[in-house]
Amino acid sequence: MMEILSKAAKDSIFEVMETMFYLPVEFVQESILGESGLYEKMPGMACQLEFTGDFSGYLTLFIPKDLLIDMTKSFMGESQKNPEKDVVLGTLTETLNMICGNALSRVDSKNPFQLDLPEVIDESKLSQTQTFIIMATPQSMMAISITMN
Amino acid sequence: MSYSILIVDDSMPMRSVIKKTFKAAGYKNSQFHEAEDGEKALLLMKNSWIDLVVTDYNMPVMNGLEFVRALKQDILFKDIPVIAISTEGNESKIKEFTDCGVAGYITKPFTPEIVRDLLINILGEESYDGDFEQSGEGFDF
Numbered sequence: 001m002m003e004i005l006s007k008a009a010k011d012s013i014f015e016v017m018e019t020m021f022y023l024p025v026e027f028v029q030e031s032i033l034g035e036s037g038l039y040e041k042m043p044g045m046a047c048q049l050e051f052t053g054d055f056s057g058y059l060t061l062f063i064p065k066d067l068l069i070d071m072t073k074s075f076m077g078e079s080q081k082n083p084e085k086d087v088v089l090g091t092l093t094e095t096l097n098m099i100c101g102n103a104l105s106r107v108d109s110k111n112p113f114q115l116d117l118p119e120v121i122d123e124s125k126l127s128q129t130q131t132f133i134i135m136a137t138p139q140s141m142m143a144i145s146i147t148m149n
Numbered sequence: 150m151s152y153s154i155l156i157v158d159d160s161m162p163m164r165s166v167i168k169k170t171f172k173a174a175g176y177k178n179s180q181f182h183e184a185e186d187g188e189k190a191l192l193l194m195k196n197s198w199i200d201l202v203v204t205d206y207n208m209p210v211m212n213g214l215e216f217v218r219a220l221k222q223d224i225l226f227k228d229i230p231v232i233a234i235s236t237e238g239n240e241s242k243i244k245e246f247t248d249c250g251v252a253g254y255i256t257k258p259f260t261p262e263i264v265r266d267l268l269i270n271i272l273g274e275e276s277y278d279g280d281f282e283q284s285g286e287g288f289d290f
Contacts, residue, residue: 019258020166076165090162097160097207098257101236105256112239115207117159 001055004107005146006030006133009059012102013135013144016095021074028134028141033126036134038062038141046123047093049100053113057148059103061096062126067140068092093118099144150276152179153198157190157216158205158234167203167234174265175278187216194220199229201272206235206242217249230271234259 010027017023029036038044043065050058063071065088072083072091083091096118104113132143154171158164168181182197184190187204188211194202202220206213213233220226230252235242238256246254253267268276 016258019260072162075162077169087162090160094160094163098236101257102238105236105238112237112242115237117207117209 002146002148005103005148008103008106009099009144009146010133010135011106012099013133013142015102016098017135017137020095020098021071023071023074023137025135025137025142028136030131030133032129033062033132033143034128036132036141036143038064038132038134038143044068044123045089045092045120046126047089047096047118047120049093049096049118050116051100051104051113053104053111055148057146059096059100060121060126060130060132060145060147061092061099062123062132062143063092063095064140064142067137067142070139071095089120093120096144150178150272150278152176152200152272152276153182154179154201154203155182155184155190155193155197155199156203157184157187157208157213159185159208160205161185163205170259170261170264171203171268173261174268175261176268176276177278187211187213187219190216191219194226199226202229202231204231204233206233206237206246214245214249217246217251221250232267232271 014025017025044062045065045068046062048058048060068088072088075091100115130145132145134141134143156164156167164183184193186208204213204216217231232253233246233251234255236257243254252271
């Protein structure tokens with residue numbers, strides 16, 4: 001199931017990033033954050049979203065701050081030249097919400113999944129042993145992990 | 150034509166994106182109202198004339214499904230068309246909304262083309278301003 005969900009998450013990231021942010025992305029590798037090169041892009045922002053259904057777990061999304069600010073400007077339009085922190089964090093949580101909902105809809109299940117509200121987390125609490133899917137945009141990278149309960 | 154459209158979503162960035170996409174879809178002349186959950190939307194609707202409601206599913210206080218059920222039970226609001234927008238594309242979730250009487254369902258992520266086609270289907274060809282902007286970096290407000 002992890003393999004299916006991982007493929008669904010990658011496909012969803014492609015669709016969400018291209019449709020809502022006009023950002024082409026490509027898959028780089030699956031690795032722990034320390035080996036991904038993403039720490040060189042710090043500071044970043046992270047959030048988590050729990051889901052329950054035929055199987056349960058949560059997704060964690062990490063995006064470097066500079067990329068997230070560019071995504072917010074693209075998402076909101078030119079009216080957001082210097083987006084405030086709550087707008088930037090709102091873009092982060094909405095991005096994870098779209099990726100998670102889109103990914104789970106690609107997975108065959110008898111019952112619909114229930115998604116919790118996404119929650120911003122302290123980036124320093126990100127697992128150093130968890131494997132993340134690393135994706136690259138033209139200017140930066142981002143990472144997402146899937147944890148099954 | 151000009152419509153009074155209520156957007157119900159707990160995410161402020163998402164409310165802005167929905168508004169931006171509706172304008173890009175050819176509904177620039179419409180007036181947009183916003184509420185962050187179903188309960189606040191019902192309060193707003195008591196004091197404002199609304200022609201179309203666009204609601205998210207996953208919201209605190211009163212979720213989108215509870216909100217649509219409340220609307221459809223109210224004699225003042227039951228005939229107002231409702232579009233549900235959600236990240237969840239599961240067929241049974243969509244059926245829950247259509248069984249409640251929503252006029253349309255949009256799955257995130259979405260494009261101005263998807264919004265335009267659905268609005269024309271619900272509001273009619275004459276509702277469309279004809280000033281459609283292709284999706285892509287070009288559309289903005």
